[in-house]
Every structure is written in structure tokens, then in C-alpha cells.
Amino acid sequence: MMQEVIKIKGGRTLKGEVEISGAKNSSVAIIPASLMATDTVKLEGLPKISDVETLVSLLEDLNISTQLEDTHLTVDPSQIKNAVLPNHKVESLRASYYMMGALLGRFKKCVIGLPGGCPLGPRPIDQHIKGFKALGAEVDESDGRTMKLEAKQLKGANIYLDIVSVGATINIMLAASLAKGQTVIENAAKEPEVVDVANFLNSMGAKITGAGTSTIKINGVESLHGTTHTIIPDRIEAGTYMCIAAASGERIKIHNIIPKHVEPLTVKLKELGVDIELGDDFMIVSARDNYHSVDIKTLVYPGFATDLQQPVTPLLFLADGPSFVTDTIYPERFRHVKELQNMNGAIDSDRGTATIKPSKLQGADVYASDLRAGACLIVAGLIAKDVTTIFNVRHIYRGYTDIVQTLKRLGADIWTEKVEV
């Protein structure tokens, strides 16, 4: 079978400007949420990634008319039909679970396959289910492949999340927007993407307050109308380019960035010794010759994002001593470790913590196990000696707009090839 791979010859200095796309993790919730409107929704600033295409295609399976052009999407759900959603598309990404909240809100009923997504260790959806049940839904997953949700009536409820979950917070907001009465989510996720989704829903006529804090109140409304919404900038894509610039950049200017959203990374990169100039909506990042070791612990927002833990790791090989990276959100999100070892990296992981020691990376054949592991291997390839070949790049295309072309424009020696596997 032929497979596309990304090849990088490391060691080049990158220069120039990068424009950050709209946030993947907002888009993947807002596209499903648009099916809750009675008339046309226009979305602007979407990232050009395969997860967006998959979700648009799922909307079409519900007889929704869509038009995706570049970064704009028009959704007309006026002829929507509540169909059973096919498994293979649903299984290709995690965010298909937002179809549950959206369809439950709109039809009080849905049948959908279980969500897939990156293999980061256990990723249960018990808090989503707990929320749907609290709103009055009966949940049947007895066949082990599909989830059937049905409510005679959706009724507002007080829901305390046992775990701070982005997905559960958003999914409950979706369904509760069209429930009767008030829902209060306690211990809610505070991520900027939660706020973006709440702003989107409010622009369709929902009544949500408190998004961005740990208590969100939703007063249910009868119906939601069409709207136009621009997606916020992707803080993880921005953070990835900050890491790329810190690895091999000379004054890389990153546009369309909200500095506040990437502050935990900015602080760590400065501790490391990276040169960063902050603007209102841009940042200029340059690599330095001497880096100091730092320790990183991922936490829920506003802590250090788990999604940036992998992309930042290769920089730690350039430091003057050992660094430690602990992932408290996904303690098994360390599949990149083996690949970095193959590149001559002195790295090990044990019980949710990686230890990284100064090393000179060497190009090798490596495998992207998931989206952010793929981003990590790109950063590693840019600093490694000789050629690095990255396999399984479809994971990378799920979340990064035109990354190969962008890096080429910045001066990287990077290209794709089709190889027999």
C-alpha cells in the first residue's frame, strides 16, 4: 500500500511569518452545534484540516446542506433529518461525540457510533453520559458499538462534573441550551474553546452565562436561530509554531494569536531561554544557542496544555541538564518517547513523567502515533542531523493547516513523498 510520508532534513534556520488558523477544538464543536439552528449558520476562520471535512460530511448525512470553501462554511439545517450516523466517520475522530449533545438538544433523540480519536490512553465519556442522564435522557449502549440517547423531555438540572472535562462541559451546554429550565454545570472546564462555543450558542439565541469560569448557567430556550461566527485562533497550533521557532527560528512572526491563551507555554519557553517579543495579536520568537532545563506539568486551563506537552519536548534535548515533563491529564500520552529514542534522544517515561537529557538528535524513520506526537516529531526533525522520515502523517493532517507548505515557506528543508509500506 502507498502511504504519504513527511521528510525533513534538519539544521536549517527558519525565518518569516505564519498566520494561525481558527481553533480545531472550537471548530469541531461548533460545526455539530450548527445543526441546532433552524436556519443558516455561517462560520468563518475554520482551519483547513481533515477533522473539519469529516464533520461537514457527517452533517450532510443528516440531510443538511453545507458549503465549505477555504476557511468558510455555510450550514443550512432547515431540511435536517435525524438519521442514524454511520460508524466509520464517527470513529475517525473524538469530536463526533458533539453530535450527541446537538442531536439530543434538537430532537431529544439520537443514535450514533462510539467516538474514536487519538490513542492517548483511556478516554472515557462517562461525564458526558452523566450529564445527558441528569437532563432526562435514557442512554443505551448495550450493543457496545452505538449509543442510543432518548429523552421524553429534556429538563434543566444541576450537574457537578467529577472530572474537569472540555468535552463533557461543551456537550452538556449543547443539549441544555434546548432543555426546559435552568442547567448549572459545576466544576466546568474553563478552556477558551468552551467560551468560544458558548459565545456561538448565545449568538444563536441561547442563554449561557459563566463560560470561562467553573460555574456555567444555561437557561434553556425553545429554538436557536442562524448566525455568523468567527472561530478563535488555535492556541495549540500557535504553541506548536512557537516551539518550532524556539527550535530553529530567527525572528519568526506568528500572527492571529491571543497571547493570553498561550501564556503557560510562553512562560516556560522564556525560562528555557527562548527570545520572545509579545504584541497584541502577534508574537516574534527566535531560537537561542543556550537553553536551561525546565520542568513542565500539564494541567487544565489556565495550566500548561496537555496538547503542547509533546511539541515542546524536543526543545528539552537542547537544554543544559535534565528536564521532566509530567502529563496529569493523559498520563499515557507518551508514545512519542520511543520515536525520540530512535532519533538518539536520551528520553524515558515512567508513570506519567518523561525525563529528558541533553542529546544530539539524529534523523531516523519515525511514526506519528497521534496528532501532537506528529507535531513533536516535526520539531525533532527540524533540529536533527540528516533526514527524518515521519510515517502515519494522516494524524498530523487532522489538526494542522498546510503544515508542510508553511514550513517550506519559512525555509525548512521539508517535503512529502509517497512510499510503499
Ligand code: EPU
Ligand atoms: N475524562 C473522563 N471522563 C469523561 C471525560 C473526560 O474521565 O467523561 C477524562 C479524560 O480521560 C482526561 C480528562 O478527563 O483524562 C480530560 O479530558 P477532556 O474531556 O477534557 O478531553 P476531551 O474533551 O476529550 C479535549 C481536546 C483534546 C485535549 C483535551 C484536554 C477536543 C476535540 N479534544 O479532549 O485535544 O487534549 O480536551 O485539553 O476538544 C488534541 O487536540 O490533540 C486533543 C487530543
